[in-house]
Amino acid sequence: MNPSRTQxxxxxxxxxxxxxxxxxxxxxxxxALLMGAANGAWLTRVPPADHARTNPLVATAxxxxxxxxxxxxxxxxxxxxxxxxxxxxxxxxxxxxxxxVANATDGDLFWLMSNGVPWRGMPGWSMLPTAERxxxxxxxxxxNPSGANETPAPNPASTPLQGNPR
Amino acid sequence: MxxxxxxxxxxxxxxxxxxxxxxxxxxxxxxxxxxxxxxLEEPGNLEIASQNLYSTPKDTNPFYAQTVxxxxxxxxxxxxxxxxxxxxxxHDSTVFTxxxxxxxFRPLRRTHWINPVLYVEYEDISQADKSFLEVTxxxxxxxxQVSNALLRKDVERSVEGKLILSSYVKGFNLSENIIxxxxxxxxPWEFGYALGVSRPLANGAHPGHCVFCRQYFSVGxxxxxxxxxxxxxxxxxxxxxxxxxxxxxxxRNVTVLVGPEFGLNANSADVLWRLKVAYEINQFRDxxxxxx
Numbered sequence: 001m002n003p004s005r006t007q008x009x010x011x012x013x014x015x016x017x018x019x020x021x022x023x024x025x026x027x028x029x030x031x032a033l034l035m036g037a038a039n040g041a042w043l044t045r046v047p048p049a050d051h052a053r054t055n056p057l058v059a060t061a062x063x064x065x066x067x068x069x070x071x072x073x074x075x076x077x078x079x080x081x082x083x084x085x086x087x088x089x090x091x092x093x094x095x096x097x098x099x100x101v102a103n104a105t106d107g108d109l110f111w112l113m114s115n116g117v118p119w120r121g122m123p124g125w126s127m128l129p130t131a132e133r134x135x136x137x138x139x140x141x142x143x144n145p146s147g148a149n150e151t152p153a154p155n156p157a158s159t160p161l162q163g164n165p166r
Numbered sequence: 167m168x169x170x171x172x173x174x175x176x177x178x179x180x181x182x183x184x185x186x187x188x189x190x191x192x193x194x195x196x197x198x199x200x201x202x203x204x205x206l207e208e209p210g211n212l213e214i215a216s217q218n219l220y221s222t223p224k225d226t227n228p229f230y231a232q233t234v235x236x237x238x239x240x241x242x243x244x245x246x247x248x249x250x251x252x253x254x255x256x257h258d259s260t261v262f263t264x265x266x267x268x269x270x271f272r273p274l275r276r277t278h279w280i281n282p283v284l285y286v287e288y289e290d291i292s293q294a295d296k297s298f299l300e301v302t303x304x305x306x307x308x309x310x311q312v313s314n315a316l317l318r319k320d321v322e323r324s325v326e327g328k329l330i331l332s333s334y335v336k337g338f339n340l341s342e343n344i345i346x347x348x349x350x351x352x353x354p355w356e357f358g359y360a361l362g363v364s365r366p367l368a369n370g371a372h373p374g375h376c377v378f379c380r381q382y383f384s385v386g387x388x389x390x391x392x393x394x395x396x397x398x399x400x401x402x403x404x405x406x407x408x409x410x411x412x413x414x415x416x417x418r419n420v421t422v423l424v425g426p427e428f429g430l431n432a433n434s435a436d437v438l439w440r441l442k443v444a445y446e447i448n449q450f451r452d453x454x455x456x457x458x
Contacts, residue, residue, distance in 0.1 A: 057370075069373035077417050081211075081448035091452055115276045118242035126277045127194055127205050129337055131370035132381070 040100050042120075046111045053107030055141075057134045064138060071139025074132055078125070087143050093121070102144035109137045194366060196339040197384040197413030197423050199440050200300060201362030203341040204281040204332035206270055207239035207247075210451040215444035219298060223435040226311050229255040231263075231296040238450070243272040253296045259314045264291035264321070266299075270330070285328035285343075293320040298427075298438055301392040302326075302347045303356030304403045306433035324349045338365045339386075345393075354397055360390035364411070377417060386411045388427065391434075405434035419446045 058064040076085070082093045089095035101109065113133045116124035125133065196203045199217070207213055215235040222228040231253040239245050249266040268287035294317035296310060310317075326347040333340045345358035364386025372379040388411060392404030411425035423442040429435050 066373045070371035073373070073375060073417075074371050081208075090449070091455055116242060118272060118275060121209050121242055123206065123208055123239075123242040124277050126281075126334055127196065127203070127339070129366055129369040129381075135371055 042112055042117045043100070043104065043108060046108050050107045050111040051105055053105070053110060055106040055110075055134050055137050057131065058138055058141075064141075067135045067138035068142040069139075070132075071135035071137070071142075074128070074136050075139050078128075079136070096140060097143050101140055106134075106137050106141070109140055110134065113137070194381075194384065194415055195413075195421070196341065196362065196364040197386045197411045197425075198341065198362045198364065198388055199411055199423055199425055199427075199442060200298075200390045201341050201360040201388050202270070202283065202285060202328065202330045202343055203339055203362070204272065204283050204330060206242070206245040206272060206283070207237050209239040209242050210449045211239050212447045212450035213237040213444055214447070215442055217297070217299075217440065217442040219296070220439045221296075221435045221437065223307050223310070226307065226435075227256045227258055229253055229296050229310070231298070233297045233299065235444075245270045249299070251291065251295055251297050253294065253314075255296075255314055261292070261294050261314050261318050263295035263297070263318070264289065266291065279333060281332045283330040283332070285326075285330055287326040287328075288324075289326060290321065290323050292318040293322065294318040298407075300345060300358055300360065301390060301405055301407070302345055302358035303392050303395050304398060305392055306403070306405050307429070307435045308433070322349055323351070337369055338363060343390075354395040356395050357393035357399065358391065359393055360388065362386055362388045375417075382415050382417065384413045384415075386413075388425070391430070403433065406430040407434055407438060409438075419448065420444070421446075 055067070057067040079096070082090060083096045084090045087095055087097040095101075104112075110133055112122075113125045113128070113136060115126075116122045118124065128136075195205045213235070215237070217233040217235065219231045219233075220228070231251070233252075234250045235247060236249075237245060237247040247266075247268045247270075249268070250262075251264055251266070252260065252262045254260045266287055266289040268285060271284045271286075273282060273284060293309070293312075294314045324347050326345065328346075329344045331342045331344075339362070341360075341362045343360040345360070347356045347358070349356075364384055366381060367383040367385065368380035371381050387409065389406075389408040391401065391406030394400050394402075394404055407427040407429055409425050409427035411423060413421060413423040415421045421442075421444045423440070423444075425440050427438040427440065429437070
């Protein structure tokens with residue numbers, strides 16, 4: 001009892017359609033995840049105490065420069081593979097030269113490095129010593145000079161996120 | 167003499183990995199050879215490592231074991247890994263001893279004071295395996311006195327779970343592994359543990375470019391051993407090891423770990439000499455992407 005040629009053809013067509021549907025679903029999910037990774041929702045999760053923290057390594061201009069230089073070395077070793085040597089982001093990964101980073105406080109950035117956004121692709125870097133994470137924050141400040149706030153901005157955790165700040 | 171010559175013939179593979187030292191550098195993982203920490207592979211990165219072990223236990227032929235590890239970061243919270251294992255025993259033979267397939271999951275979204283990681287592994291390993299990647303049950307060094315020809319016939323297929331706990335306190339990493347293993351045939355649950363403590367030599371990075379700065383070095387210590395089975399729980403009749411470790415993570419992708427582990431009781435080998443060389447391919451998955 002071999003199936004007729006028409007039956008085989010129908011089965012083949014339905015399998016092909018099934019694969020296409022599966023592919024489309026995967027595409028939609030991947031896009032949604034990438035958009036989610038880039039929407040800055042992590043800013044809403046920074047606790048107020050962390051938001052208000054300031055970089056202890058930048059007491060003077062010279063100290064800021066040293067910290068940023070050291071941060072540049074760490075960035076090159078650990079971060080550039082995803083965010084690019086110039087901070088523009090590789091393969092749809094979020095740039096680190098952006099208004100969002102510029103407007104985030106030192107505490108926000110330190111919190112992000114320590115915790116990451118693991119469900120959206122950014123690992124936590126708590127294995128880096130605390131001083132190295134602050135050095136990275138100093139380097140991000142150097143990349144985004146307009147964000148060198150003297151006073152911390154209001155914590156997004158206490159106010160709802162207004163759209164996509166990217 | 168014949169066995170020793172064979173042993174030395176296996177070293178070129180290790181030397182190939184050492185040749186990678188010319189390449190650029192990688193992330194600072196705690197310098198553990200047996201203990202797992204909460205550090206997972208970065209998503210998209212592929213790490214290829216060769217872990218080499220040499221030992222000359224009393225009343226047992228000296229042996230060299232090599233484990234090739236391929237570790238891939240599927241997501242920031244999920245790492246998968248395959249191990250291929252083999253060994254050379256002097257005055258005996260060279261055998262492939264089996265494979266392990268493991269997955270590690272980080273269940274929590276944030277970093278906490280204690281960070282848990284769940285580990286699930288399937289292994290298909292013969293009793294001839296001498297990699298000592300962990301010690302469970304009542305495994306003792308005297309088990310290895312039997313010839314490879316006999317040991318390799320006894321293949322153990324088991325499922326293993328680990329609870330990995332890791333903390334960072336004042337620059338130190340503290341990691342604890344609680345191991346439980348079940349042979350899929352009718353054998354009792356076996357238990358083991360591993361503890362590690364480590365610290366980078368420098369807390370901050372050097373402002374200038376350098377290759378041998380202190381920040382690239384970490385030192386640590388490990389303690390691991392078996393805890394018997396469901397019916398013989400405890401440290402008696404098990405082997406126990408402890409020793410220091412030193413790692414160097416070159417700026418960017420090569421890590422070298424060394425460490426002797428000393429047997430703490432009569433059921434253990436005197437010393438396990440280990441050398442691990444790992445090379446990380448950054449964003450391996452990007453090699454297959456069109457967009458830049």
